[in-house]
Amino acid sequence: MAFNKQPNRRHAENRLATVELALAQLTDNFKATTYRQNELIVNCIKNANCELQAAFDSLFAENVQECFDLAGIAWLYTDFGRQILEAEAIEHILGESDYLELSEISIPWQGKAGDLLYQLEEKIVQLSAEINRVSADLSEQ
Amino acid sequence: MPFNLPPKLLEWLKKRSPEAKIDQLVRTIGQLDELIRDREDALSALVRKHIFMAEEDCNAAMVNSKFDSKANNAECLRRIEFGLFRLELAKQQLTNENLDNCRPNFVQDTPEYRALEISGAITKMKMAIEFSNCVVSEDHNLQLVRVVKLFNESIELLKSNKQEQSKRTAEVALLLLYQVKREIELDNYESIVDLDYLWENTSRRPLSIKKGFEDLYNLKATCYGTPSQASIKVINRIEAALEKMNASVEAYAKADDAVVGELVTASVFQIKLASESFQHADIKEENCLANSKQENESGDKIREFKTTVLVLQKLVTGRAEQAVLANRRLDASLKYYEAAASKLGKILAANDNRKEEHNHKQQAHLVDQAKTLIRSAHLDLEFARNLLLTPKEAPYHEIIKRIAKESESE
8 A cells, every 4th residue: 555645544454563563573573583682673572562552642632644644663673673583593493593783782892992002902903013023124124 | 293204214323322332342352252262372462462453442431432422422423333343343454354455665766765675785785695605704794784774764764754864864875785795795805685676766866976986996896807007006096986985975975966966976087997997917126026915915904904994983982982082192103103004114115125224224214103003002992992881080190100011021
C-alpha cells in the first residue's frame, strides 16, 4: 500500500496492527537467540516500541496522519532489526560466527582509545629506533 | 399517547450508554483471554499487552463514569472506545487477516523509501563482509558505525517533519557507505558487494560526488595493482583528491551545494592529473626512484600515524571530558611525528644517493633534529594519554622526566 494521498483511520489502524505484529515477532525471535545479543537490534526494538507507543497516543488524540507516519517510522526500525537478526542467524548457521559490529555502544571508548594510543606509541618508538640506528651509523663513519 | 421509538433504535441507544459499553469491553476482554489461553508465543504476548492496556482504559472509564459531567462522560466514552479499538486490533492480529497487504510500502523518492534502501544496503554489506571473511580495519568499522548513526539520524529528522534534511542525511549515509565499501575492497583485493542499484534514483549532486569517489578509487585500485608505477606525485594527488572528496561530503551534509560543486570539480581535476602522471610514469632515473622510495616510505608512516590520530580524535570527541585538550596534544604529536619522519626520509634518501661525504655534518644535524622532534611527539602523546585515560592527569614536568628517563635507557 503505497501512499500518495492522506491516509484514513482504517489505513492507520491496519498499519499499526501490522507493524506491532512484526515488532512482536522480532522481539520474540531476538529473545530466543542464544548465540548473540546485538546492541543494534536492542536499539531497533527499543526505538520501534517508542514510535509505536507514540503512534497509539496520536490515534487516541484522533491525529490519524501522525499515527500513520509514526507507525511507518516504527516499521523502519523493526525492518532494520529483522534484517540484522536474519543476517546474523545466517552467519551463525553457515559462517564462522565472526560478526561485524555495527553498534557504537559495544565499543567502550576507553579501551579502544587505549589501543589506539598504544599503536601511536609503537609507531613513535619504531621511528625513534630508526633514527637512533641512522645516528649510530653516522657516528661510525 | 406518548411517542414510542422503534425497538431497534432503542437497542442501539442503549448500547451507546457508557455502562453498556463498559460491559461490552469487559466481555471482549474475556473472549480474547479465552482465545490465547495456554498459548505462549509472540502473538499471545502481544494480545496480553493489549488486554492489559484495555483493562487500564476500562478502569479509567469506570472512574470517569462516576462523575456526572459532560467532560467526564466524553472521556469515559473515549476510553472505552479506545479500549475496544485495542481489542479489535488484537483480534485482527490473532486472525492475521489481510495484514500482509498492509505492510508499509513507501513511495519511491520519499525519505522513508531511501531509509529502507539504506538499511537494506547496510545489511547487505554486513553479510558480504561476514561471508567473505574480509578484514575490516577499525577506522572502516567506525565509518560503518557512522553510517548506521546517519540512518538513525535520518529517521529522527523524519519524525521532526524535516523531510529534505532527512533525505540529505540518507544520501550522505549512502555516500559514506559507498566509500567504505571501496576502501574495504581495496584492502582485501576483492569486490565484495554490488550496491550500484542504490544510485538509480539519486539526485544530481550526490551522484556527482559518488562519481568522483568512483574515479578516485578506480585509480587507487590500479595504483595498488602496479605500485612501481605509482610515484609519490601520483599518491599525493590521490590523497589530495580524497581530502577534497571527503570535504565535499561534509559540505553536502551541511547543504552547502556551491562548495560541493567546487570541491568535486577540484577533486576530479586532481584525479585526472594523477591518472595522467600514473600513465606516463617515468622510471628512468634511478636516483629519483630511490628518493621517491624513501619519501614514499616516510609518507606511508605519516599517513598511518595521521589516520590513527584522526580515528582516536573522532572516538574521544564528545566522550572524554578533556577531549579538546587531548586533541590539541594529539595534533602537536602528529606535527612532530610528521617532521621527524620527513627528516629521516631525507637522511635515508641522501644516504642512498651516496652524497654523504659532502654533507655528513648536515646529516648529523638533521639526525639531532629528528631525535628532538620524535621525543616531542612522544611527550605530547603521553600527555594526551594522561588527559584521556588518567582520572587526574600527571603534571607535565613529571611526564617530561619519565620520557627523558626512558629515552636515556634506550
